[in-house]
Amino acid sequence: MLKQKTIAFLGAGNMAEAMISGMIQTEKVPANQIIVTNKCNYDRLNILEDKYGVRTAPITELPYKEIDFLILAMKPKGAEETLSTIKDLLPSNQVVISVLAGITTSFMEERLNTGQEVIRVMPNTSSMIQESATAMSLGTYTNEDNADAVNELLECMGEVYVIEEDQMDIFTGIAGSGPAYFYYLMEQMENVGKVSGMNDKMARKIAAQTVYGAAKMIMEKEEAPAELIDNIVSPNGTTAAGLDALKKHNGGEAITQAINNAAKRSKEISKELDGVLVPS
Numbered sequence: 001m002l003k004q005k006t007i008a009f010l011g012a013g014n015m016a017e018a019m020i021s022g023m024i025q026t027e028k029v030p031a032n033q034i035i036v037t038n039k040c041n042y043d044r045l046n047i048l049e050d051k052y053g054v055r056t057a058p059i060t061e062l063p064y065k066e067i068d069f070l071i072l073a074m075k076p077k078g079a080e081e082t083l084s085t086i087k088d089l090l091p092s093n094q095v096v097i098s099v100l101a102g103i104t105t106s107f108m109e110e111r112l113n114t115g116q117e118v119i120r121v122m123p124n125t126s127s128m129i130q131e132s133a134t135a136m137s138l139g140t141y142t143n144e145d146n147a148d149a150v151n152e153l154l155e156c157m158g159e160v161y162v163i164e165e166d167q168m169d170i171f172t173g174i175a176g177s178g179p180a181y182f183y184y185l186m187e188q189m190e191n192v193g194k195v196s197g198m199n200d201k202m203a204r205k206i207a208a209q210t211v212y213g214a215a216k217m218i219m220e221k222e223e224a225p226a227e228l229i230d231n232i233v234s235p236n237g238t239t240a241a242g243l244d245a246l247k248k249h250n251g252g253e254a255i256t257q258a259i260n261n262a263a264k265r266s267k268e269i270s271k272e273l274d275g276v277l278v279p280s
């Protein structure tokens, strides 16, 4: 289904590259059917062209009539201007897909021509290695075939969850921003190892392997996290001592706050960009 689709990215940053990398690895989307553009950084476009074999074009020369899926991948503050610029250039059967945090389907629909299909997506940078947890929510006019095709496209980047749009802010807090929390955690683990005399590279790998193994256990086994914890804890042993410290220092609360704060920011972005002032 994807082989005949032409996909364009408006925005050639980290998220666009991660998605392109995921798509190309599956070989479901030929590289020459991916077109990438950005605002002004043509060096960046050249890098992506050399690295992935995608096509690039200045933003004013995008072949809109040829494009099936137009992926908005600039910063959220650029959405308003972009949508008004492209509104009348889009064929009526083209699907506009946004990965922008906080940009709602209604925001897009209000700024595009009536009937234009939009889909809101939240991937994460693990798309780069096809391990994203990606959410998608459909707009008012999305037809089923296009929704299926976009789902298949997103599966090139990892797991896809179709969710109600009112869950998108919390999904962003958990999964869109989530990798950063784990990188932060692993950085702490690595630093502790280094301070204790471990070789830098080995400390990084040990932290990553530990997190990877734990995530894989959750993915592959039936047990809930509490049971898996039970299997590690010995009475009066090292893990009990470690968990005591984690609880004493509000480790659980810290992660809850991180997710809720990110979700709150996603909501704020929606309101700010829709012209509703949010108290700071």
Ligand SMILES: NC(=O)C1=CN([C@@H]2O[C@H](COP(=O)(O)OP(=O)(O)OC[C@H]3O[C@@H](n4cnc5c(N)ncnc54)[C@H](OP(=O)(O)O)[C@@H]3O)[C@@H](O)[C@H]2O)C=CC1
Pocket (backbone or CB within 6 Å): 010, 011, 012, 013, 014, 015, 016, 037, 038, 039, 040, 041, 042, 044, 059, 073, 074, 075, 076, 078, 082, 099, 100, 101, 122, 123, 124, 125, 176, 177
């Ligand atoms: N990074 C992440 O982990 C995730 C990001 N997102 C969303 O993805 C979007 C992009 O994030 P990210 O890739 O990190 O950002 P980057 O800053 O890495 O990239 C932004 C890109 O957008 C381009 N750009 C800016 N304005 C326009 C425009 N008007 N038209 C076309 N291109 C434009 C920039 O080009 P130039 O340099 O020429 O200005 C740049 O290539 C954000 O909206 C974010 O919310 C969603 C999920 C995860």
Ligand SMILES: O=C(O)[C@@H]1CCC=N1
Pocket (backbone or CB within 6 Å): 101, 172, 176, 177
């Ligand atoms: O930080 C951000 O706003 C974007 C959205 C999710 C991950 N990065």
